[in-house]
Each structure stands twice: as structure tokens, then as C-alpha cells.
Amino acid sequence: MRIPLLLVPTVVLSVAIILSPSSARTSAQSIARLTAPYETGDPGQRLYVRQGCYQCHGLAGQGSILSGPPLSASRLDDTSFRRYVRNPKGAMPPYTSWALPDDDLGQIERFVRLLQAGRPYTAVPALAKVAASGARPNTANTVADGEALYRRNCAVCHGAAREGGIAPNLIKEGKNRDASAIAALILDPPEGMPSLTPDPLSKAETDAVARFVATPS
Amino acid sequence: MKDAKHLGRRSFIKASVLAGVAAPAVPVFAQGQGEPAPRKVAPPGTAAAAAENGALPLVDDEPQLVKRPGSDFMVDLLKATDTRYVAAMAGATFRGLHESIVNYGGNRAPELIVCVHEEISAGIAHGYAKVANQPMACLVHSTVGLLHASMAIYNAWCDRAPMMVIAGNSLDATKRRPGVEWVHSAQDLGAFVREYVKYDDTPVSLEHYAESYMRAHELSMTPPYEPVMIVADSELQEEDVGEGARLKVPARAPVSPPAAAPEAIERAAGILLAASAPLIVADRAARSQRGVDLIVELATLLNAPVIDRAGRLNMPTTHYLCQTSLQNTLVRQADAILGLELTDLWGTINAVPDVIGRPSRRIANGDAKVIGISANYGYVRSVVQDAQRYFAADLAIDADAEASLPSLIAAVHRQASPEQLATIGARTEKLKAAYTTMRADDASAAAIGWDASPISTARLSMEIWEQISGLDWGLVSNHAFVSSWPQRLWDFTKYHQYIGGEGGYGVGYGAPAAVGAALAHRDAGRIAVAIQCDGDLMMLPGALWTAAHHRLPLLMVMHNNRSWHQETMHLKRMAGRRDRDPYSWAIGTMMTDPEIDFAQIARGMGVHAEGPISKPDELVGALQRALEVVKSGRPALLDTLTQMR
Numbered sequence: 001m002r003i004p005l006l007l008v009p010t011v012v013l014s015v016a017i018i019l020s021p022s023s024a025r026t027s028a029q030s031i032a033r034l035t036a037p038y039e040t041g042d043p044g045q046r047l048y049v050r051q052g053c054y055q056c057h058g059l060a061g062q063g064s065i066l067s068g069p070p071l072s073a074s075r076l077d078d079t080s081f082r083r084y085v086r087n088p089k090g091a092m093p094p095y096t097s098w099a100l101p102d103d104d105l106g107q108i109e110r111f112v113r114l115l116q117a118g119r120p121y122t123a124v125p126a127l128a129k130v131a132a133s134g135a136r137p138n139t140a141n142t143v144a145d146g147e148a149l150y151r152r153n154c155a156v157c158h159g160a161a162r163e164g165g166i167a168p169n170l171i172k173e174g175k176n177r178d179a180s181a182i183a184a185l186i187l188d189p190p191e192g193m194p195s196l197t198p199d200p201l202s203k204a205e206t207d208a209v210a211r212f213v214a215t216p217s
Numbered sequence: 218m219k220d221a222k223h224l225g226r227r228s229f230i231k232a233s234v235l236a237g238v239a240a241p242a243v244p245v246f247a248q249g250q251g252e253p254a255p256r257k258v259a260p261p262g263t264a265a266a267a268a269e270n271g272a273l274p275l276v277d278d279e280p281q282l283v284k285r286p287g288s289d290f291m292v293d294l295l296k297a298t299d300t301r302y303v304a305a306m307a308g309a310t311f312r313g314l315h316e317s318i319v320n321y322g323g324n325r326a327p328e329l330i331v332c333v334h335e336e337i338s339a340g341i342a343h344g345y346a347k348v349a350n351q352p353m354a355c356l357v358h359s360t361v362g363l364l365h366a367s368m369a370i371y372n373a374w375c376d377r378a379p380m381m382v383i384a385g386n387s388l389d390a391t392k393r394r395p396g397v398e399w400v401h402s403a404q405d406l407g408a409f410v411r412e413y414v415k416y417d418d419t420p421v422s423l424e425h426y427a428e429s430y431m432r433a434h435e436l437s438m439t440p441p442y443e444p445v446m447i448v449a450d451s452e453l454q455e456e457d458v459g460e461g462a463r464l465k466v467p468a469r470a471p472v473s474p475p476a477a478a479p480e481a482i483e484r485a486a487g488i489l490l491a492a493s494a495p496l497i498v499a500d501r502a503a504r505s506q507r508g509v510d511l512i513v514e515l516a517t518l519l520n521a522p523v524i525d526r527a528g529r530l531n532m533p534t535t536h537y538l539c540q541t542s543l544q545n546t547l548v549r550q551a552d553a554i555l556g557l558e559l560t561d562l563w564g565t566i567n568a569v570p571d572v573i574g575r576p577s578r579r580i581a582n583g584d585a586k587v588i589g590i591s592a593n594y595g596y597v598r599s600v601v602q603d604a605q606r607y608f609a610a611d612l613a614i615d616a617d618a619e620a621s622l623p624s625l626i627a628a629v630h631r632q633a634s635p636e637q638l639a640t641i642g643a644r645t646e647k648l649k650a651a652y653t654t655m656r657a658d659d660a661s662a663a664a665i666g667w668d669a670s671p672i673s674t675a676r677l678s679m680e681i682w683e684q685i686s687g688l689d690w691g692l693v694s695n696h697a698f699v700s701s702w703p704q705r706l707w708d709f710t711k712y713h714q715y716i717g718g719e720g721g722y723g724v725g726y727g728a729p730a731a732v733g734a735a736l737a738h739r740d741a742g743r744i745a746v747a748i749q750c751d752g753d754l755m756m757l758p759g760a761l762w763t764a765a766h767h768r769l770p771l772l773m774v775m776h777n778n779r780s781w782h783q784e785t786m787h788l789k790r791m792a793g794r795r796d797r798d799p800y801s802w803a804i805g806t807m808m809t810d811p812e813i814d815f816a817q818i819a820r821g822m823g824v825h826a827e828g829p830i831s832k833p834d835e836l837v838g839a840l841q842r843a844l845e846v847v848k849s850g851r852p853a854l855l856d857t858l859t860q861m862r
Contacts, residue, residue: 037858052785054861061665063662064861120664124663152661160543
């Protein structure tokens with residue numbers, strides 16, 4: 001008689017486990033073995049690794065042209081960051097609150113916020129040599145200058161060719177707004193768009209970016 | 218009248234192929250049916266030996282010798298085509314040719330490159346051809362050897378690389394010994410690879426072999442370059458051709474590559490000159506340094522930026538018009554796009570993002586005129602889908618790009634008005650500024666994670682570059698797997714400095730192709746450098762042994778991210794879209810638990826090795842030590858633990 005009595009709670013517990021979403025995460029234990037070489041003691045980093053974020057964005061948040069954008073320079077605010085992770089665009093898979101509970105997402109976000117943007121390339125002699133190849137012409141306040149600033153500060157969300165991504169397509173933005181209106185929008189960004197002034201964009205640089213965005217592509 | 222039983226071996230082969238395999242008038246199998254089976258195997262001894270081999274010879278009998286084997290003539294053909302190397306793993310169906318290469322040919326031009334797997338043999342031939350610009354022979358053992366080699370042949374076919382595959386076989390069924398020789402023979406060996414070789418033949422005489430061999434060589438080296446295969450029948454190899462036989466090596470007749478028709482060239486020049494933002498996209502366009510020089514000349518003449526898709530090295534990265542990193546913007550801005558030997562013209566103009574439903578969309582300007590020049594327009598296979606999606610170019614030219622560029626350049630010169638030349642010249646400053654900014658942006662991106670451990674692929678690439686930039690070098694691995702950092706950061710100025718990638722993206726290309734390329738670089742007095750993917754090396758680690766055995770100056774630096782990285786992302790994408798286990802992506806995609814010790818594997822193959830190295834500061838010393846080994850004419854491997862891409 002004892003054996004059946006012991007079985008009852010076991011069966012009930014098993015049913016409960018089967019019905020629970022967390023029970024589907026049967027591989028949590030095995031992944032710890034597989035990803036151990038990449039993990040540090042930081043709980044946010046550990047989640048960043050085990051959720052596979054580093055596969056596309058790199059352990060240093062450096063990203064790759066082949067997998068995903070860098071995260072170390074992300075200027076998304078908390079709301080936009082979470083909204084994007086839950087419902088991303090492009091090839092990135094969605095992370096539901098079942099797959100990535102809010103607390104875990106918060107830990108990952110904290111880890112991402114701590115990622116270093118990297119030292120300036122000018123501080124790395126080998127990279128400084130690469131950048132110095134070819135004399136740089138005087139292009140201050142030209143469209144080309146604005147394009148360079150755009151690429152460094154805006155392309156991660158709006159796309160390298162202004163084709164859109166996390167943020168809207170800007171290819172035809174010049175038809176909707178002139179340069180001064182675009183500059184005003186950068187200075188007073190709408191919800192979800194990070195503030196880019198006065199750092200990293202000065203007023204003059206903001207104007208250069210705005211002129212570039214207003215130029216037909 | 219001769220019956221089949223009394224035909225010579227060569228005559229039998231000829232008769233079999235020409236008339237179908239003729240059944241003997243009296244089936245041998247049927248003759249033996251009435252005999253009682255032996256009760257047990259007879260013990261070995263004099264009587265048994267005599268029964269099997271005939272009576273013991275008398276002392277004054279002449280030994281039976283083959284003084285002029287057919288395979289010697291096959292070596293003559295290899296020499297006549299300046300074939301310097303034959304990659305092979307030993308196999309019985311080409312034992313005659315193997316022996317002739319070593320003894321008759323003196324194992325010099327061609328020299329046997331000893332391999333431990335036929336896929337390595339073909340992979341070596343693939344890499345060699347892209348540096349030496351001539352095909353190497355790859356000798357395979359009938360069915361099993363050819364099947365092993367088939368993956369690498371497929372890669373070479375997709376990559377438009379020349380290769381002479383010579384496959385041993387035993388067509389005459391009556392000469393096969395029971396058992397193994399039957400399963401190592403095929404009635405139509407070419408069928409195994411026919412969809413991805415340009416030509417194959419099964420010659421039934423040495424004269425036939427000679428002509429087919431020369432035809433195959435010509436076809437392999439006529440754009441589009443491709444692998445070809447000749448079956449070397451074992452009977453043809455081993456049979457004595459006789460003292461009086463007159464075998465002639467046919468003359469070589471290199472084929473002039475197909476150039477574009479004049480009217481098409483005139484139209485192309487007109488479109489490019491009328492454009493305000495012309496763009497050149499090149500993939501396997503250059504076949505030599507001359508090809509690179511011509512692309513530079515055309516680009517400079519038009520002031521057109523070039524996107525180098527890197528099937529080969531097409532454009533020096535030091536030139537201000539080499540703007541590959543700006544490709545997303547350039548394709549959208551261009552109003553005329555010239556595609557040169559593109560693997561995928563449709564995919565240059567359009568995109569299919571990997572999202573649910575896979576919608577396709579045009580990314581190029583809707584009004585942009587598109588010109589395609591490619592020898593592939595006239596060379597498409599049905600089974601293999603490498604033709605990519607159909608694209609209706611405004612001007613499609615079936616011709617070899619390198620061969621067509623001189624006339625296109627001349628046409629642009631001829632048609633350009635002074636006003637057009639002035640407009641073109643006015644683009645220079647903006648293009649130079651864009652190039653400078655691009656280089657700075659690439660350098661800036663490379664700085665992120667510079668001090669990270671595992672080592673970032675940008676750091677890895679730049680530390681290698683710092684050590685080799687003063688040497689005569691060639692990168693012999695696909696740089697795409699390390700985020701194209703070498704293309705973005707190194708100074709590539711010569712055609713031989715980069716050879717593209719797999720072609721068919723078949724994993725296992727990297728290591729053997731690097732070995733083959735290193736062989737060609739060695740002959741030119743250069744060192745070869747490979748950034749070697751871990752998953753690729755696990756396919757065919759035996760390539761390291763060949764590198765050590767032949768003393769090849771190859772620096773192999775591991776891109777050891779301990780995973781099949783592309784697949785990790787695919788698995789994550791699938792589980793995410795289905796809202797399933799978020800931790801399951803690592804199962805089946807990671808090479809950890811246990812971690813692979815590549816340095817130990819390399820040392821076991823006789824290759825100098827260090828590692829694993831996970832700290833970037835330790836790279837410089839290890840690279841310098843490895844390079845000393847390489848400069849002394851031996852291979853070296855550094856196992857470096859890296860970031861994913």
C-alpha cells in the first residue's frame with residue numbers, strides 16, 4: 001500500500017511540471033556545461049551567454065557585419081531596449097517573457113549597459129595606421145562629413161544606408177522634413193529615440209547629420 | 218573470328234564500351250555450376266601454389282616483365298601539360314600510374330603530394346590552382362576514392378577552379394579479382410560527379426586517353442574554369458604498349474577566353490558614362506594580376522567605386538575606389554551597376570532577409586541600369602542550383618569579364634565626351650573622402666573588444682597583419698568568417714594575396730585548400746597564412762600531416778570559437794520564433810565539453826604548434842615564434858580562442 005501512496009504526489013508533481021512553461025527548459029543544465037568556457041561570475045553576463053546573445057553580438061558587445069550590430073554603443077533607453085528584445089525586427093528572434101522573464105532581461109540589460117564602447121582606434125597604433133591610409137581631404141561641414149557622423153551615431157538603428165532597422169527608414173526623410181526640422185528632431189528626440197546631443201553630437205555635428213539625412217540617397 | 222575470351226585487354230575494353238558489355242558466348246559462371254563444392258579449403262603448399270600460379274618456372278625462362286606500361290604515357294601527358302603536382306592517397310586502381318609517377322617520371326613535375334584522404338587531395342588541388350593559376354592533378358581510387366573526393370570537387374566546381382581529376386577504375390569485369398575489386402569499380406564512374414565537373418570521359422585506348430586528357434585540360438582552363446575528370450582504366454595503365462607502338466602526345470591548344478561582342482561593349486560603355494553614380498561589383502572577375510589591373514583602370518576611368526565580393530582578389534584594398542564596406546549604401550545609390558562574374562547578380566540587386574515568410578525586395582535604386590558580364594550565362598547545370606535566382610539585367614553579356622575589360626575600357630575612352638570626363642573627375646574628392654571615412658569607421662569598429670578574451674577576430678587579424686605585412690605573403694583562407702577584417706583592415710595589393718573561399722561553402726575546404734595554396738606560394742617564394750576555422754579543421758585534420766610531410770611554409774592561426782557558429786544562430790532563431798526552450802541552441806552546435814586541443818592535434822601530425830591562446834597580449838610572441846618556423850620552410854599552427862565572428 002505504501003508504494004501507490006508515494007506515487008500519487010510524484011505523479012501530481014510530474015503533471016504540474018509538464019504543464020509549467022519552465023519545464024520546457026530541459027536543456028538549462030546541459031547548456032551550462034556547453035557554455036561554461038564563456039561565462040564569468042556576473043549573473044547578467046551568464047544570462048547573456050546562456051540566452052545566446054553573444055553568438056550574434058559578441059562577448060564584448062562588438063557585433064559583426066555577419067551576425068548582429070554592436071551593443072556596446074547602444075543608446076536605446078530602457079523602454080526601447082526591452083520593447084525591441086520582445087519584438088525585434090530582422091533576423092533576431094523574439095524573446096517572449098516566457099523565454100526571457102523580465103527579471104532576466106533586466107539583468108542582461110544591466111550587463112549590456114556596462115559594456116565598454118572600446119578605446120578610440122587612434123589609441124591603437126595598428127588601427128590608427130589603417131585609418132590614416134590616404135590623406136583626408138578638408139570636408140568639414142560637408143555632406144560627406146555628415147554621412148560619417150550618421151554612420152557612427154545613427155546607422156546602428158536606422159541602417160547603414162538609411163534603410164531602417166530598429167528605427168524607421170530615412171531614405172525619403174528629406175521629402176518630409178528639411179534639414180532644420182531634422183536637426184530639431186535630433187535635438188528633441190521622440191520617445192524611443194536616444195538623446196544624441198550635446199554628446200556625442202555637437203550642434204554643428206547635428207546640423208551636418210541633418211543635412212546628410214535631408215539629402216536624397 | 219576472335220571471341221571475347223581471346224580479345225586483348227585493351228580490345229576488350231573498347232569492344233565493351235562500343236557495343237555494350239557483351240555477354241560471353243559461354244557464361245563462365247554457368248560452366249562451373251556442375252562441379253561439386255570442395256569440402257574444405259586446401260592447405261597452402263607447393264601443389265596449391267602450382268595450381269594457382271602455374272608450374273614453378275625453370276631457371277632459364279625469361280621473367281614476364283612489362284617494359285612500356287601505358288601509365289608511363291599518362292605521365293608523359295602530365296608533363297606535357299606542365300602539371301607540377303599530383304595529389305593522391307594511394308589506391309589500387311591507379312597503382313600503375315602511381316608507380317610511373319614515382320619511377321618513370323622520377324617523382325618530379327609531377328611530384329606526388331601525399332594525402333591521407335581523397336577529399337584532402339581534391340581540396341589541395343583546389344587551393345593550389347587559385348594561386349598557381351593552373352590545374353593540379355588529383356588522383357583518386359575509383360568509386361570509394363572519388364566519393365571521398367566528391368565534396369571537394371563540388372566546392373571547386375562552385376568556385377570555378379580548374380582541376381584535373383584522374384580516377385582509377387577497372388572496367389573489364391573479367392580482370393577483376395573477386396570481392397573488393399568489384400565494389401571498387403564502376404561501369405560509368407563519371408556519373409558519380411557528372412553534375413559538377415565540366416567534362417569527363419572514360420577512354421578505352423591510350424590514344425583516346427591522350428586526346429581526352431588534352432581536351433579536359435583545355436576545358437578546365439577555358440573560362441569558366443572548372444574541374445574535369447578522366448578515368449584511367451587500370452588495364453590501360455598496366456598493359457604493355459609494346460615496343461613498336463607509336464603513341465603521340467597531342468599538342469596543347471590553349472583556348473582564347475570568350476570576350477564580349479563589340480556592340481554589347483559599346484552599349485555597356487554608354488550606360489556607364491551616362492550614369493552619375495556608376496558602381497562596379499566584382500566577384501570572380503579577376504583571374505590574374507592583369508584582371509586586377511584592368512578593374513582598377515576601368516574604375517579609375519569612370520571614378521566608380523568597387524564592391525569586391527572577394528571570390529578572388531579583384532581590387533586593391535588600398536585604392537580609394539575599393540569601398541566594399543560601403544556596399545549597402547552604394548548599391549542603393551548607384552544608377553548603373555556593372556556586375557563582373559558575380560555568383561549572384563539577383564542577390565546583388567535584391568535581398569531576402571531571414572525572417573518569417575522570407576519576403577524578397579529590391580534594394581538597388583529602381584531606376585538603376587544593371588549590366589552583367591559573366592561566362593556563367595552560357596554555363597548552367599540543372600541538378601545543382603548554383604545559378605541563383607533569375608535576374609533580367611538591362612544588358613546581359615555572356616563573356617569572360619577579364620577578357621572583355623580591355624574592349625570595355627577602350628569603348629569608354631572612345632565614347633567619353635569632355636563634359637563627361639569633367640563630371641567624372643569632379644567625383645574624385647567625394648569618393649576619396651568616403652574611402653577615408655570608411656577606413657576610419659572600420660578601424661573604429663575593430664577597436665571594440667580589442668582587449669577582450671577570447672580574442673576578438675579584429676585583434677587576431679591585426680596582430681597577424683602586423684607580423685606579415687613586411688613579408689611576401691598570401692592569405693589562403695576565407696576572410697568572411699572573421700567578419701572580413703583582413704579585407705577591411707589589411708593592405709591587399711596583389712592578385713595572389715587572396716584566393717576567395719569554398720565556392721560551395723562545403724565545410725572541410727579550409728585546411729586542404731590552405732595546404733594546396735601554400736604549395737604554390739612556396740614555389741613562388743612566398744609564405745601562406747590561413748585563419749583556420751575550428752569546425753573546418755575537424756573535418757580534415759589530416760591535411761596538417763601533408764603540410765608537415767612536404768615542408769610547406771604555412772602559418773595556420775585558429776579561429777577557434779568552439780562552435781559551428783552559423784548554426785548556433787540558426788538554432789536560436791528557430792527556437793525563438795517558436796517560443797521554445799531558449800537554452801537549447803547550444804545542443805548540436807557547440808564544440809565544448811570537452812574542448813578540442815588543436816595544438817596537440819597539430820603536434821601529433823608533425824606541425825609546430827602552440828596554444829590554446831586566449832589572451833590577446835600573448836599573440837605577438839606566439840606569432841613571431843610560429844613565423845620563424847614558417848620562414849624556415851615548415852608549417853606552424855597557433856590555437857587561438859576567439860570571439861564568434
